[in-house]
Amino acid sequence: MSSLFSSDIIDVLVVGGGNAGFSAATSAAESGARRVVVIDKCPEDWAGGNTCFTAGAFRTVHTGLQDLIPIVNNADSETAKIIDMEPYTPQDFRKDMDRMTSGRTDPALSKALIDESNAAIKWLAKNGIRFQLSFNRQAYKVDGRYKFWGGMSLKTEDGGKGLIRDHQAGAQRYGVEIYYSTPGKRLVTNDTGAVTGVVVAYNGVETLLRTKSIILAAGGFEANPRMRSQFLGPGWDLAHVRGTPFNTGDALEFAIHDVNARQAGNWSGCHSTCWDANSPTESGDRLISNEFTKSGVYYIP
Numbered sequence: 334m335s336s337l338f339s340s341d342i343i344d345v346l347v348v349g350g351g352n353a354g355f356s357a358a359t360s361a362a363e364s365g366a367r368r369v370v371v372i373d374k375c376p377e378d379w380a381g382g383n384t385c386f387t388a389g390a391f392r393t394v395h396t397g398l399q400d401l402i403p404i405v406n407n408a409d410s411e412t413a414k415i416i417d418m419e420p421y422t423p424q425d426f427r428k429d430m431d432r433m434t435s436g437r438t439d440p441a442l443s444k445a446l447i448d449e450s451n452a453a454i455k456w457l458a459k460n461g462i463r464f465q466l467s468f469n470r471q472a473y474k475v476d477g478r479y480k481f482w483g484g485m486s487l488k489t490e491d492g493g494k495g496l497i498r499d500h501q502a503g504a505q506r507y508g509v510e511i512y513y514s515t516p517g518k519r520l521v522t523n524d525t526g527a528v529t530g531v532v533v534a535y536n537g538v539e540t541l542l543r544t545k546s547i548i549l550a551a552g553g554f555e556a557n558p559r560m561r562s563q564f565l566g567p568g569w570d571l572a573h574v575r576g577t578p579f580n581t582g583d584a585l586e587f588a589i590h591d592v593n594a595r596q597a598g599n600w601s602g603c604h605s606t607c608w609d610a611n612s613p614t615e616s617g618d619r620l621i622s623n624e625f626t627k628s629g630v631y632y633i634p
């Protein structure tokens with residue numbers, strides 16, 4: 334059985350086990366890294382970070398239905414005959430990115446996101462992520478035909494919960510080691526400034542894990558009321574947390590503190606949504622998940 338404290342050198346250490354962390358870990362193992370370790374601060378019954386709370390909706394460039402049919406499991410050939418789906422081109426994706434961000438998206442990052450989106454979903458599918466066409470959110474039945482709209486025709490089976498289960502299984506198939514209740518606390522560097530290890534707390538005891546490379550995928554500061562009010566502004570400490578309570582900005586803070594990482598992105602902005610006022614405040618509910626979303630309210634005059 335593998336142990337976090339094995340003397341075997343870690344090739345790739347991933348901090349955070351959501352969609353980003355598991356994708357990185359699986360990719361590293363697939364590319365030949367020998368020992369790949371994922372550590373996560375949360376206990377195992379909170380596995381999956383915010384990823385677990387999503388609908389698993391994926392926006393991707395595609396050339397139309399024939400491009401997506403091979404990777405989905407909920408549209409047989411008879412159903413495919415009554416689906417209308419326009420291609421979603423790189424230009425469409427770029428237009429939507431620019432519109433949603435008022436033109437403030439990072440040009441290089443968004444180019445990679447757009448240009449590699451189609452290859453990314455196919456790579457995920459190859460590694461066991463079960464995709465479906467998003468009939469319930471992205472299509473209307475008009476005159477007996479499913480008319481898809483927008484660029485988010487794909488979702489994962491069983492939403493974020495299914496996505497994380499599939500990621501865990503995929504990573505384990507590659508022999509990736511996964512340790513929960515193991516928060517990353519700080520980065521350790523050598524004389525040249527290269528990161529050589531991470532101090533983690535394991536069973537409450539701080540321990541240094543030495544690694545050849547590290548990937549930080551530990552979410553944002555959405556579950557940290559102090560950082561929310563500091564960066565988003567007054568009143569944001571009162572916002573309800575929609576997902577995991579464990580994304581408290583740790584990795585952002587220790588990367589800046591320990592290795593002088595450059596702060597990038599729009600720290601005074603966030604994605605937020607209408608949410609049930611009676612939902613829990615400090616974290617999402619693993620069972621109800623994104624069903625607290627309010628897309629509209631009845632107005633009774």
Ligand SMILES: Cc1cc2nc3c(=O)[nH]c(=O)nc-3n(C[C@H](O)[C@H](O)[C@H](O)COP(=O)(O)OP(=O)(O)OC[C@H]3O[C@@H](n4cnc5c(N)ncnc54)[C@H](O)[C@@H]3O)c2cc1C
Nearest residue numbers: 349351352353374382383384387388390517551576579583
């Ligand atoms: C309710 C809801 C619905 C959403 N719906 C969608 C959707 O349908 N489609 C979509 O694309 N996006 C959606 N999003 C956004 C989406 O959840 C995130 O963009 C995505 O999950 C981020 O993935 P991640 O791997 O970066 O972070 P996460 O999935 O949040 O994973 C981060 C992990 O890091 C761990 N961690 C934190 N600190 C430490 C530490 N110090 N040491 C070790 N581990 C640490 C956390 O425990 C967590 O497991 C939704 C978000 C919410 C909250």
